[in-house]
Amino acid sequence: MLSLIILTALSIIAYVFTDELIPKLSELFIKAGIYGIDLCKTSKEKIPEAVGVVSGCVFLVTSFLFIPIVFGSSLMNREHFPHNEFAELLAALLSICCMLLLGFADDVLDLRWRYKLILPTIASLPLLVVYYVNFNSTTFIVPIPLRQFLGASVNIGFLYYIYMGMLAVFCTNAINILAGINGLEVGQSVIIAISIIVFDVIELRGDQYKAHCFSLHIMIPYLATTLALLKHNWYPSKVFVGDTFCYVSGMTFAVVGILSHFSKTVLLFFIPQIINFVYSVPQLFHIIPCPRHRLPKYSAETDLLQASRTLIVKKDLNFLSNLIIGILSNLSLIEKTEDDVSITINNMTLINLFLIKLGPTTEVRLTIFLMLFQILCTCIAFLIRYPMASYFYDTKI
């Protein structure tokens, strides 16, 4: 408990440090040519990109400094030093550090799309190895209604490692595709981080308290440095966070989910990202034509955002794409206008869906609404996790 207090104090220092470091380094980013122009603003000033690397580095260094404190009491008793827990923490930090490096390289060098799937897989290798060595528990507990068919638990063996590798890929990319307006990537990550911390604190009195302590050791410094980043990334953004930030955040959540054994609960905190992903699938997999950018459309005259749209020639649509558009349109989940030869639909992202429902709105109001939706989904996640889980599982998820 004392170590958590020290960690919180250390994290507050990390917050202040990150907050001061970001504006100082911004100029270096611009000088190095790592900058972008904010497409939803009238001013065309250069805004540093990939600044997530700064908060990521401070997060990492804070975690390094914290190692002797976590293991301080154990060091007195060197005979029984928990080498396996120590290896877990090192593997977690190694995966995050690796993701930070690869994310930054991606931002600077602008790697191709396929790398975005390969890199998180590579970075999760140390994690999988330590999981194999320390736990190697590849058993899923079967929900009660299915037990008559499958038994109480199923050992899926090697598939479990595939699942964990894919979790890292999913978490990193899910945040990356729910992005594009000021403060959204960082805002959603802050809410997910707070959700995990609340969950940890609730479970701290349970029998899995060690796993939740481990999770807190990673999440608290992550939250502190990310809050400092949010301050500078919030509307109007002074810095952009880059893929670096999405990679590091996704990997951090995946690491905590895997090593603390609550990966399914972590996924529950990703409901908006999952909705966005499922909603995006028809365009991502080119079942429905997809433009290069699906960002909302900014009107300089009104300073408002509205949903961006894609015009599709009708003869380019096949049976499947017609079916999807028909169903979504009947459910009012897409806005469709039509003439003889073509139809126009909004681009299928959660951001555009919100814009359809809200009408043209300011960027900051849109971000706040999406944040509120994320908070609502966290509440639903806790409802699923606590009262409802007991219907499906006699033990905890």
Place this chain on the structure above:
Amino acid sequence: MLSLIILTALSIIAYVFTDELIPKLSELFIKAGIYGIDLCKTSKEKIPEAVGVVSGCVFLVTSFLFIPIVFGSSLMNREHFPHNEFAELLAALLSICCMLLLGFADDVLDLRWRYKLILPTIASLPLLVVYYVNFNSTTFIVPIPLRQFLGASVNIGFLYYIYMGMLAVFCTNAINILAGINGLEVGQSVIIAISIIVFDVIELRGDQYKAHCFSLHIMIPYLATTLALLKHNWYPSKVFVGDTFCYVSGMTFAVVGILSHFSKTVLLFFIPQIINFVYSVPQLFHIIPCPRHRLPKYSAETDLLQASRTLIVKKDLNFLSNLIIGILSNLSLIEKTEDDVSITINNMTLINLFLIKLGPTTEVRLTIFLMLFQILCTCIAFLIRYPMASYFYDTKI
């Protein structure tokens, strides 16, 4: 032993992969604005910088893939899994990964000089922590002639950690300042790596075979990826390696020295770097005026290099600087010309010293001579390490 054979095979694949990846990614580096112009060539084409990050990443990934193989036999016997050795390897990779990230950030963002000292210190933190946890042996064995004053061994406690932190700083910067001509940074690192590998192989039959196995697990993939880099960095360079490479190399040598307990032997393989550092001290610390660049001077007409020189007004010299110049000049270690108001001396780097002795020469010949000198010093190091050490120590260093 089997694991070493598999590692060698895996490292050969890593060599081929790095060799193919470097030219493929070169274009991305240039597009991202990370390039330099070779000052010792007539053609002014753009040459990608910081390509050490590519070989570094492949080195890291090879080491990840290799973890299950190293610990494969131990995994069968999960009860007695060597968690402490596993933590050591993870800490080593974490320090190297961290250095790769910080080095690349330095190359891209062009950080100030003071960061060059801070960054390796930060990156060596995980290493120091694992050393504290696993060994915490801070005892120096005293050479026999001094034992009557100090006793057989001295426990220097906290100072030992300062020594290890400084070792990382020294190794990274020592390679960084013996640089500037095609292939030199990578060439010297290859020779140091081979020296360490030879030393490991000799000691593999000794009682410290585990520590030397650990060292080989890191050095073999390092050597393979670095050789691939050397192929592209050798005269005439198609790529530059950047500070990234010097940082990663220095940290790799420091890691191996610290965790395998032969840091003093590693330092013996750094004789040319130590000579270069000591020779540079008067200019580095501005006792003697130092120009911004001390690279050799290239003559486009002859395509030869000659020592670069600095003109110093006599009244800028104080007693100490006059003394140093006097002594070095008498020892023929600097070339001095003089008139009534000023003197001109060569810039004090090992490269310029070689140019004074060799006379104007081609870049590739100069690199080869410096490589030969490095090899000669390695032979001297082995002489010191084996026949001579027994005069000073009854046990091994």
